[in-house]
Amino acid sequence: MSRESFIINVKVIPRSTASEVAGKTENGILRVKVHAVPEKGKANMEVCRVLSEYFGVPRSNVEIVSGHTSAQKRIRIVR
Numbered sequence: 001m002s003r004e005s006f007i008i009n010v011k012v013i014p015r016s017t018a019s020e021v022a023g024k025t026e027n028g029i030l031r032v033k034v035h036a037v038p039e040k041g042k043a044n045m046e047v048c049r050v051l052s053e054y055f056g057v058p059r060s061n062v063e064i065v066s067g068h069t070s071a072q073k074r075i076r077i078v079r
Helices: 042-055
Strands: 005-013 020-024 030-033 062-066 072-078
Touching (some): 005 042, 020 042, 030 042, 042 062
Parallel strands (some): 005 030
Antiparallel strands (some): 005 072, 020 030
16 A cells, blocks of 8 residues: 655644635645644644644644744645
């Protein structure tokens, strides 16, 4: 069984009322709203949780590749 992975570009919107995938930007970047604040990695953990649910993969299969301290992130998903 081979596992495929892909990388997506994400724009994170912290301090939102709900945590959800909220569509795409004009450039095709996935918008992810999270309730968490961007402190001590809380928003990053919530982004990974939201994306794992969205793509139907375990949380351990979602990894932030770059942009740990930025709203713009590159994230690897392994299926």
